[in-house]
Amino acid sequence: MNPAPRELDVRPILRSGGEPFQAIMEAVNGLEAGQALRLFATFRPQPLFKVMASRGFAHEARELEGGDWEVLFTPRETVAPVEVSADAQDPEAWPDPSEHLDLTELDPPEPMVRILAAAERLQPGEVLFALLSREPVFLFPELAKRGHQWAGNFDETRTTFRIFVRAGKKG
Amino acid sequence: MPGATLSRWTMSYFAAACLFLVIGEGMMVIGYGYPFAGVDAPETLALVHVLAIGWLGLLMVGALLQFVPVLVAAPLRGGRLALPVLLLLVGGLLLLVGGFGALAGVGGLSPGVLPLGALLLVTGFGLAAAMLAATLFAARPLPLPARFVGLGLLALVATVLIGAAFALALSGAVASDLITTLLIHGVPLHAAFGLGGWLTLTAVGVSYRLLPMFMLAPEEARGTSRVVWWAGSAALTLVVVRIAWLVFDASATEEPLALAGLLAAVATILYCADVVRLFRERRRKAVELNIRASYAAFAALLLSVVMFLIPGARAAAGEGAGAIVYLFVFGWLTGLGLAQLYKIVPFLTWLECYGCVLGRAAVPRVQDLVREGHSSLWFCLYYGAVAAATGSLFAGSPLWFRAALLLQLIATLGLAAELVRARMLSSVAEPLRFPVGTPRPHLFLPISRQQE
Numbered sequence: 001m002n003p004a005p006r007e008l009d010v011r012p013i014l015r016s017g018g019e020p021f022q023a024i025m026e027a028v029n030g031l032e033a034g035q036a037l038r039l040f041a042t043f044r045p046q047p048l049f050k051v052m053a054s055r056g057f058a059h060e061a062r063e064l065e066g067g068d069w070e071v072l073f074t075p076r077e078t079v080a081p082v083e084v085s086a087d088a089q090d091p092e093a094w095p096d097p098s099e100h101l102d103l104t105e106l107d108p109p110e111p112m113v114r115i116l117a118a119a120e121r122l123q124p125g126e127v128l129f130a131l132l133s134r135e136p137v138f139l140f141p142e143l144a145k146r147g148h149q150w151a152g153n154f155d156e157t158r159t160t161f162r163i164f165v166r167a168g169k170k171g
Numbered sequence: 172m173p174g175a176t177l178s179r180w181t182m183s184y185f186a187a188a189c190l191f192l193v194i195g196e197g198m199m200v201i202g203y204g205y206p207f208a209g210v211d212a213p214e215t216l217a218l219v220h221v222l223a224i225g226w227l228g229l230l231m232v233g234a235l236l237q238f239v240p241v242l243v244a245a246p247l248r249g250g251r252l253a254l255p256v257l258l259l260l261v262g263g264l265l266l267l268v269g270g271f272g273a274l275a276g277v278g279g280l281s282p283g284v285l286p287l288g289a290l291l292l293v294t295g296f297g298l299a300a301a302m303l304a305a306t307l308f309a310a311r312p313l314p315l316p317a318r319f320v321g322l323g324l325l326a327l328v329a330t331v332l333i334g335a336a337f338a339l340a341l342s343g344a345v346a347s348d349l350i351t352t353l354l355i356h357g358v359p360l361h362a363a364f365g366l367g368g369w370l371t372l373t374a375v376g377v378s379y380r381l382l383p384m385f386m387l388a389p390e391e392a393r394g395t396s397r398v399v400w401w402a403g404s405a406a407l408t409l410v411v412v413r414i415a416w417l418v419f420d421a422s423a424t425e426e427p428l429a430l431a432g433l434l435a436a437v438a439t440i441l442y443c444a445d446v447v448r449l450f451r452e453r454r455r456k457a458v459e460l461n462i463r464a465s466y467a468a469f470a471a472l473l474l475s476v477v478m479f480l481i482p483g484a485r486a487a488a489g490e491g492a493g494a495i496v497y498l499f500v501f502g503w504l505t506g507l508g509l510a511q512l513y514k515i516v517p518f519l520t521w522l523e524c525y526g527c528v529l530g531r532a533a534v535p536r537v538q539d540l541v542r543e544g545h546s547s548l549w550f551c552l553y554y555g556a557v558a559a560a561t562g563s564l565f566a567g568s569p570l571w572f573r574a575a576l577l578l579q580l581i582a583t584l585g586l587a588a589e590l591v592r593a594r595m596l597s598s599v600a601e602p603l604r605f606p607v608g609t610p611r612p613h614l615f616l617p618i619s620r621q622q623e
Contacts, residue, residue, distance in 0.1 A: 083244075107455060108384060109518070109537065116530030134384060137244050140174030142526055158391060 005036035011068060014042045024048065028055065028073075036074040044069050056156075080154040085144055091151035094166050097129035098122065104133045104160060112139045115165060119148055122167035132161045175240040177523055179617040180253040182594070184233025185512060186615035187261060189587050191225025192505070196580040199573070206569050210491035211358065213274035220271070222500065224264045224292065227370050230508050232256065232299045234377065234515065235320065239303050242317045242380055243310035249302040256299045263291030270342065282342045289338035296331045300324045315392040318400055319376020326368025326407055333361045333414070349418060356417055360410055360428075362496075367435060368410075370504050371472075372403050375442055378465070378507070382446060385462055385514065386453035393448075395441045402438035406431040432480060439476040443469055460543050464510035464550045471502025471557070487565055494564035501557045501579070509553065509586055517541050517593040524596065524609050532606035539603075540593045546586065553582035 008027045010020035020041070027037060037057070039045070048071075049059050057073040064070055084091060099118055103111035111132045116139070118128050135154070143150050147168030154161050195218060198204060204218030240247045266288030273280035307313060307321050333353070339345040340354045383390040409431035416427070446469050450458075475498040478484040488494035517540040525534040556579035563571035591597075594614050596604050605611070 105387075105454070107387065109522070113529050113534070118530070120530045133387060134390075135244055137175040137241050138522060141176045142529065144174075145527070159389070 003032050003035045005038045005072065005074075006031060007038045007040075009040040011040055011042050021048075028052070028057075031075075034075060036072055039071045039073065040064075041069050041071070042067070045071060080158065082151055082153045084151040085140065085149050087144075088149035088151050088166070091149075091164060091166075094127050094151075094164060095125070097127045097164065099126075099128040101128065101130040104131050108134060108136075109138065112136055112142070115139060115163070116142060116146075119143070119146070119165055119167055122165075124167050124169050127164055127166045130163050130165070132163065133159065135161050136163070174244065174246070175237075176246065177519060177526075178233075178237040178240075178247065178250070178253065180257060181233045181237045181519065182516070182615050182617070183254075184229050184236070184257055185516065185590075187257065188226050188229040188233065188508075189512075189583075189590070191221050191229065191264075192583060193580065193587065195222040195226060196576060196583055199576045200580055202569070202573060205491075205493055206489065206564060206567075206572060210493060213271045217268045217271035217275070220264065220267055223365055223370075224260065224267075227500075227504055227508065228296075229257070229260060230512070231370060231373055232260070232296075234511070235299075235303055235373065237515070237519070238377055238381070239306050239317070239320060242314065242320065242377070243307060245306065245310045247302065248305035248309065249298075252298050252302055256295050256302075259291045259295030259298070263288045263293075263295055266291065267338065270338070274341065283344070285338040285342035286335075286344050289335040293331050293335050296327055300328055314380075315396055315400060316376040316380040319372050319379065319403070322400070322404055322407065323369050323371075323373030323376065326364050326372060329407075329411070330361060330365040330369055333357060333364065337361065352417055353414075357414065359491075360414055363410055363431075364407070366496075366499060366504070368403075368407050372407075374504065374507055375399065375403075378446070381511070382449050382462070382465070385455075386449060386458060387455040388449045388453040393445060395445050399438045399442045399445070402434045402441070406434040406438065409434070436476055436480050439473060443473045459514070459538070460547050460550065461510045461514035463547075464513065464554075465507055467550070467554050468503050468506035468510060471498055471506055471554075475499040475503060489564055489567065494561050497564055498557070498561045501560070502554070506554065506557070509583070510550070512590060513541065513546060513550075513586065516590045520594055520596070520612055524612050525606070527610075528606050528608050532608070533603060534606060535599045535603045539599055540596060541589060542592070542598055546589045549582050549585035549589065552578060553586065556582055 006027060008024065010023060013020040013023060024039065031037060039048075044061055044063075049061075052059060052073050056076050058076055059071055059073050061069055061071045082091070099122070101114060101118060103114055106114070111130070111134075115128070115130050115136070118130075122128060135152075140150065143165060149166045149168065150163055152161060152163030198218050198221065204212070204215040208214040236247060236250070236253055266284045268288075269280050270282050270285035270288055273282045273284070303320065304324055307317055307324075310317070313321065336350050337354055337357075340350040379392075379396060380390070382388065409427040413425070413427040413431075446466070450462075450466070475495050478488070478495050478498075479492060485492045485495065488496075518537050521535075521537045521540060528534060556575050559575035560572055560579060563569075563575055591614065594612055596612065
């Protein structure tokens with residue numbers, strides 16, 4: 001469930017001749033993941049739609065009685081949920097990756113070979129980051145078998161899979 | 172946990188499937204079944220089921236057990252049923268063929284085994300469909316390729332149930348007007364469900380995922396691909412309508428079938444446009460043999476569907492449009508099956524043998540397991556022979572048909588030998604062949620669990 005939309009009424013600012021842009025951006029920055037913003041203004045805020053679209057929000061505007069406008073900005077759900085291995089606890093707390101691999105141009109199964117080879121070079125607890133053009137479904141069980149943890153998902157365009165691998169104890 | 176592991180029994184399915192393909196082609200070489208017997212003769216029924224269940228059915232179930240988890244990035248449900256299903260399907264097929272043999276007058280056999288064979292096949296395919304459907308169901312919302320597989324499984328169930336009704340009628344175990352009507356009018360529908368619904372829709376779905384994977388082409392589902400799915404669903408629905416109609420009125424109109432044929436043609440043309448687009452948008456410039464051989468199969472699909480819709484061509488194709496059905500089964504379904512086996516078998520073997528030492532020891536590349544030059548000649552011979560066999564059926568020349576079939580059988584055996592070489596790692600140079608810690612592959616049995 002997404003949290004309830006946050007409401008922001010900039011009509012008082014506009015009526016007093018002020019500029020509400022900064023207040024709106026502060027509100028946007030304070031949104032939780034997946035939370036929408038309900039904005040009230042004295043006119044249809046056309047320029048804002050483009051700004052919000054570039055930040056990944058869709059909009060829905062309707063005119064209220066008396067000529068004011070209500071706009072609901074909802075975040076587009078473009079980012080795939082993060083998948084993690086069964087034993088991966090708290091991936092946010094993992095150290096920064098010590099190795100970065102761009103494997104997007106390699107034919108499968110070469111990316112799998114490269115990641116497993118790179119994981120062999122890591123010290124226990126160290127992390128590598130890799131970009132792939134596919135979800136490496138055959139890699140996941142192989143990582144688990146070797147005691148490595150992983151977390152990964154597709155980017156917004158669904159064309160690149162991003163994966164963090166945290167090396168387990170040397171087996 | 173997301174991810175896909177090796178399906179333990181898939182190689183056994185593939186081995187049994189290839190064996191039945193060789194048996195089926197061998198039957199035609201020695202002049203058994205159509206065109207040396209009628210389309211509805213028991214000999215032809217035996218031949219057709221050896222190919223449709225033994226070769227294509229086992230191939231597809233074995234491939235889906237491996238690739239449905241890849242399509243949905245989730246583990247297979249009920250994987251322990253894989254071996255019982257294989258035994259049920261092979262046992263059911265042998266009983267079915269035995270029953271047809273009895274109808275053809277082979278001594279020592281009784282048509283009474285037909286319902287028993289049907290029971291085993293219904294159970295086997297039912298369990299296979301249940302495993303795969305449960306895997307799909309747990310992974311909703313489904314990506315488009317997986318939705319094709321879902322549709323294919325529905326068609327599989329329909330095909331098998333109609334087939335079981337036929338088995339009851341042919342064995343004489345059950346006599347009812349309804350089943351007799353179904354037997355008189357329903358055989359083309361049974362074939363349409365099986366070849367068009369189950370085998371083709373499933374192959375289309377899996378190819379939408381595997382082709383971009385092998386060619387590094389963009390994978391997102393296009394509008395045209397969605398139309399293919401909807402057209403396929405609508406065509407299947409119309410066939411169901413036709414069957415339901417038959418139940419009430421044996422003289423029912425065939426209009427739903429004409430419309431279903433038109434929808435199938437639309438779906439085929441859009442699908443072929445999709446695979447051409449994938450080829451053009453690929454990032455991997457040099458295409459491997461499995462891709463080139465697959466495109467020959469796509470050409471056969473397009474050609475057979477278009478010819479089927481041209482009344483003149485259909486009339487010239489002989490009884491039951493035999494020549495066109497032959498092109499569809501051997502050019503499209505079998506051609507694609509062999510082409511994909513040529514990729515899948517080396518890949519699964521590579522993963523099975525070298526998976527545990529990847530990154531720790533030098534291992535061969537997947538393509539080092541096969542000899543592309545030799546295999547390429549076998550594929551050329553195979554497709555050439557299929558074209559010749561199709562032509563000889565159009566020309567009504569059984570002698571040329573047998574000659575073409577002999578070449579087709581030789582090409583099939585050549586490709587099967589290449590697959591065996593891949594399984595045994597025969598083409599891999601010695602220092603890389605068995606790095607320390609790698610298990611030895613078995614030809615068609617899984618590596619025992621202790622070695623994993």
